Amino acid sequence: MDKELIINSNPAVVEIALIENRKLVEVHSQKTNSSSSVGDVFLGSIKKVMPSLNACFMDIGHRKDAFLHYTDLGPQIKSLIKYTKEVTNGQYNNPLLEHFVTEPDNPKNGKVDMVFAKNTQVLVQILKEPISTKGPRLSCELTIPGRYVVMTPFVDIVAVSKKISSADERKRLKLLVESVKPVNFGIIVRTAAEGKKVAEIHNDIKELQDKWTSVFTQLKSTKVPGKVLSEIDKSSTFLRDILNDNFNKIIVDDKVLYQNMRDYLSGIAPDKVKILQHYKGTRPIFDQYDINRQIKSSFGKTSTMSSGAYIVLEHTEAMHVIDVNSGPKMLKKDQEEAAIAVNLEAAEEIARQLRLRDIGGLIIIDFIDMRSNENKTSLFNKMKDFMQNDRAQHTILPLSKFGLMQITRQRTRPEIMIDTQESCASCQGTGKSIPSIMVMENIERDLHFILESRANIKLVLKANPFVCAYIKQGFPNLQWKWWMKNKKWIKVIPDPNIHFFGYKFFDDGNDEIRLD
Numbered sequence: 389m390d391k392e393l394i395i396n397s398n399p400a401v402v403e404i405a406l407i408e409n410r411k412l413v414e415v416h417s418q419k420t421n422s423s424s425s426v427g428d429v430f431l432g433s434i435k436k437v438m439p440s441l442n443a444c445f446m447d448i449g450h451r452k453d454a455f456l457h458y459t460d461l462g463p464q465i466k467s468l469i470k471y472t473k474e475v476t477n478g479q480y481n482n483p484l485l486e487h488f489v490t491e492p493d494n495p496k497n498g499k500v501d502m503v504f505a506k507n508t509q510v511l512v513q514i515l516k517e518p519i520s521t522k523g524p525r526l527s528c529e530l531t532i533p534g535r536y537v538v539m540t541p542f543v544d545i546v547a548v549s550k551k552i553s554s555a556d557e558r559k560r561l562k563l564l565v566e567s568v569k570p571v572n573f574g575i576i577v578r579t580a581a582e583g584k585k586v587a588e589i590h591n592d593i594k595e596l597q598d599k600w601t602s603v604f605t606q607l608k609s610t611k612v613p614g615k616v617l618s619e620i621d622k623s624s625t626f627l628r629d630i631l632n633d634n635f636n637k638i639i640v641d642d643k644v645l646y647q648n649m650r651d652y653l654s655g656i657a658p659d660k661v662k663i664l665q666h667y668k669g670t671r672p673i674f675d676q677y678d679i680n681r682q683i684k685s686s687f688g689k690t691s692t693m694s695s696g697a698y699i700v701l702e703h704t705e706a707m708h709v710i711d712v713n714s715g716p717k718m719l720k721k722d723q724e725e726a727a728i729a730v731n732l733e734a735a736e737e738i739a740r741q742l743r744l745r746d747i748g749g750l751i752i753i754d755f756i757d758m759r760s761n762e763n764k765t766s767l768f769n770k771m772k773d774f775m776q777n778d779r780a781q782h783t784i785l786p787l788s789k790f791g792l793m794q795i796t797r798q799r800t801r802p803e804i805m806i807d808t809q810e811s812c813a814s815c816q817g818t819g820k821s822i823p824s825i826m827v828m829e830n831i832e833r834d835l836h837f838i839l840e841s842r843a844n845i846k847l848v849l850k851a852n853p854f855v856c857a858y859i860k861q862g863f864p865n866l867q868w869k870w871w872m873k874n875k876k877w878i879k880v881i882p883d884p885n886i887h888f889f890g891y892k893f894f895d896d897g898n899d900e901i902r903l904d
Contacts, residue, residue, distance in 0.1 A: 513526065738753060860880060
């Protein structure tokens with residue numbers, strides 16, 4: 389499978405598009421001025437304890453109080469509270485944990501008011517971004533992710549990713565990590581560590597130790613609420629988490645971001661630096677690589693597939709509902725054969741749509757009815773295969789007696805909703821526009837005004853290609869008539885992005901001349 393990463397950067401936001409086999413499968417964006425993101429660690433303060441919810445609300449500096457449920461405290465919460473208190477008070481002065489005495493584990497079925505009192509200060513990590521009217525969701529089970537391992541404080545375990553299937557490789561990695569891991573830190577070995585040498589994994593652990601040292605240093609001086617550790621930028625996070633041998637191209641249009649990513653790649657995967665490219669074209673990068681067209685075609689209420697079949701996506705507060713329809717172009721005469729063909733094609737598109745829109749929660753899919761149990765089982769297995777590349781945790785159930793498939797998918801950030809409807813460029817949705825017969829009169833009126841007020845200006849007219857064709861047709865055409873009348877050559881440039889009866893004037897510095 390070929391993978392490409394296209395990154396569009398501007399002063400306000402960084403947009404990332406993941407392409408698999410030329411199909412857009414994920415879109416991510418990050419505001420450059422965002423104060424927090426998933427993975428950031430804060431020193432927070434308890435604002436309100438809610439025994440009825442077995443949860444509390446915390447002040448971490450966000451405009452809405454963050455939510456922390458008892459199930460997200462983790463067994464080591466008492467050690468974390470103790471560590472936070474001793475470091476902020478100056479009682480514990482070692483950046484690592486070899487001399488720290490951990491507390492007993494917290495019970496799984498306890499009550500939050502037995503752990504926290506109001507104004508208790510503790511380190512927390514953002515688990516989910518703010519969604520709708522809700523503030524961020526927090527966790528006290530701190531994790532510091534690296535390229536090959538994830539480090540967790542106050543535990544003494546080594547776990548290996550289940551995706552590493554070889555028993556010998558799992559044993560090798562576990563013994564390797566146990567020999568180099570720091571005291572009172574747990575290590576989770578990621579899938580990317582498979583086959584890696586001791587030096588590479590040891591360097592990764594060393595970098596994570598340095599990050600924890602940074603947490604310790606910040607904690608000593610940070611006033612509550614305050615950030616003590618920032619996750620790396622979104623583009624680098626992507627490279628860290630999903631970069632593998634299937635990637636054949638990474639393209640970024642910003643020179644500074646390109647250099648930062650080049651430096652980051654040099655550290656984590658030097659052999660991949662060669663696939664990183666700096667885009668220098670004049671067209672927007674998302675237009676050049678067909679991203680905008682795919683976004684426009686993928687984010688409507690209806691998504692049509694190559695066979696003519698289509699799916700309809702509806703969203704409610706409780707769940708997401710997807711209906712599969714065969715469409716008018718299906719030529720197969722056998723109903724069962726046609727149904728399984730449409731359902732398999734729809735299953736692949738649905739798996740892509742779930743990733744693309746980052747739909748979370750409960751999803752109900754109404755596939756076309758099938759009689760064969762063999763076909764039903766085949767569809768269920770194929771759906772699992774199609775969703776294998778989805779990094780979000782998910783559960784898929786077989787088709788029910790009513791032919792419905794149920795999927796639950798983890799939600800960690802707001803669902804991506806892109807409005808693909810456009811207002812009419814001529815009337816802006818009012819149903820009325822200027823009379824076509826008035827277009828040339830308006831252009832000539834504005835042209836006369838500009839030339840009278842700015843005698844020495846070099847003027848450029850940009851208009852819809854149809855209007856430009858009308859101006860340039862015949863001889864002498866309107867462009868020549870303007871030259872003979874005004875003794876100035878008006879450059880006329882067609883622009884398909886301008887609506888039928890629209891036009892714009894620009895000076896020689898390419899600045900638009902506004903007359904309204």
